[in-house]
Amino acid sequence: MNALPLILTVFVACAVEAVEALTIVLAAGLTREWRSTFQGMAVALVALAAVVGVLGPTITLLPLGALRLVVGALLAIFGLQWLRKAILRATGHKALHDEASAYLREVAAAKAAGSASRRGWVSDWYAFTLAFKGVLLEGLEVVFIVLTFGANQKNIGAAVIGAAAAVVVVTVVGVAVRAPLSKVPENAMKFAVGIMLTSFGTFWGAEGAGVSWPGNDAALLVLVPVIALVSLGFTLWLRRGGAGAAAGPAPAPAHETEEVPGR
Amino acid sequence: MSGVTRWLKSFGAFWYDFVIGDDWQVAAIVVAALGVTALLVHQAGVNAWWLMPLAVFGALAWSLRRATANRPPS
Numbered sequence: 282m283n284a285l286p287l288i289l290t291v292f293v294a295c296a297v298e299a300v301e302a303l304t305i306v307l308a309a310g311l312t313r314e315w316r317s318t319f320q321g322m323a324v325a326l327v328a329l330a331a332v333v334g335v336l337g338p339t340i341t342l343l344p345l346g347a348l349r350l351v352v353g354a355l356l357a358i359f360g361l362q363w364l365r366k367a368i369l370r371a372t373g374h375k376a377l378h379d380e381a382s383a384y385l386r387e388v389a390a391a392k393a394a395g396s397a398s399r400r401g402w403v404s405d406w407y408a409f410t411l412a413f414k415g416v417l418l419e420g421l422e423v424v425f426i427v428l429t430f431g432a433n434q435k436n437i438g439a440a441v442i443g444a445a446a447a448v449v450v451v452t453v454v455g456v457a458v459r460a461p462l463s464k465v466p467e468n469a470m471k472f473a474v475g476i477m478l479t480s481f482g483t484f485w486g487a488e489g490a491g492v493s494w495p496g497n498d499a500a501l502l503v504l505v506p507v508i509a510l511v512s513l514g515f516t517l518w519l520r521r522g523g524a525g526a527a528a529g530p531a532p533a534p535a536h537e538t539e540e541v542p543g544r
Numbered sequence: 545m546s547g548v549t550r551w552l553k554s555f556g557a558f559w560y561d562f563v564i565g566d567d568w569q570v571a572a573i574v575v576a577a578l579g580v581t582a583l584l585v586h587q588a589g590v591n592a593w594w595l596m597p598l599a600v601f602g603a604l605a606w607s608l609r610r611a612t613a614n615r616p617p618s
Contacts, residue, residue, distance in 0.1 A: 350578065355563065357574045357600060362565035365607050374612050421562070479600055482574075487596040490578050491585035494593050504597065511601050515608055 284439040287430055290481070291443030294426045294474045297467060298419040299451035301383075305415030307455065308387030313408035320403055321412030329420040333428065340432045346489050352429045353486025359425075360478025364512055367472035372519040387411070423448075426478075433485055476512060480505045567610070573603040 310318040340348065369375040391407065403409045427444045431437030484494065484501055494500035564571045577599030584592040 350582075354574055354578055357596075358563065358565070358571045361570045361574070361600065361604055361607070362567070364604060365567065365570070365611070368604075368608060369611055372612075483596045483600050486574070486578050487581055487593055490582040490596075492581060492593045492596075493591055500593075507597070508600070512604070515604060519608065519612060 284434075284436055287434050287436060287439050288443040288446075290474075290477045291426055291430055291440045292447045293470055294478070295423045295444040295447035296451055297470050297474060298423050299448050300467065302416050302419035303451055303455040304384050305387055305419075306412050308384055308391055309408040309411040309415070312388050312391040313411075314405040317403050317405035317408040318412040321409035321414075322416050324409075325413045325416035325420060328417060329424055332421070332424050336424075336428055337432075337437060340428055341435075341437070343432075346491075348489070349433060349485040350489025352433055353482050353484070353489050355425075355482070356429055356478050357482030357486055360475050360480070360482050363471050363475030364479055365475075367468050367475055368512065368516050368519065370468050371472065371516050374519065430481070433481075472512070476505065476509045480508050483508070567607045569610075570603045570607050573599055573606070 306318060306322060309321070366375065391411065423444050427437065427440040431440030434440070480501060484504055488494065496503075577596055581592050581595045584590040584595065
């Protein structure tokens, strides 16, 4: 497979995560202190690099069939969760993720947390912890996408290029505007990423289970638009009041989180 | 509850949220579909490439139905 679709998929997926991490970092840096914020970011990036350093070589040693089965299952589950959330948001069944209001919430919490407390080499542990957690949690998903896509395509380098480009672009834009990137069409991007993750997960998972796809890799060129069309169909159906009118009473999921980092 | 138990619980909860997310039934359908696909391919000799796409559409429809039933859009 050409490296371009791999780079573009990883770029879009990682850009979504980078936008969310940027919101948290800006809130910590602008309301608390930049030095401790950068320290928190740096430690999180080192931790993420260690995860890639340990898991990267290990994952590429796995037999391709087993790798595709496990990674395909994980990607399909991940992608379906992204798609589900994006469709629920697009149809008004769940509040849109708003970077501006997320930023204001983080700023209020940072201001209420009390004054900076110097201990050791960090002058403000609140800013450090906020930046560390934000970058680590959002970064873990980036690492997951880079490793799974890169290992499956035997091209971790291309996946890293896509992820690095996304982080650089979002960082440069964030530094330029010095505000959360609330104009980014986040839900549309999540919808697109959900389609790509679900499509690749379906393709690789089935291959790992022993299936031979008609047309081999070209099957993806059919799978992606079909999953996109079906997802758009579900969106239109829900906009017209589909499930509520057609389904009758059904239990809602017991566990519906407000916002999982990275989703 | 000891500190270690609490840490293990929150560690497990983080990974559950990270991998499984809001609706565990989606994960269960995907895993079951892959298992049935493997059985069909290796035991019955059927090249069941069509099963995973059907399972994915079914899982999404089922999950959306459960999430929106009796909940009008805001």
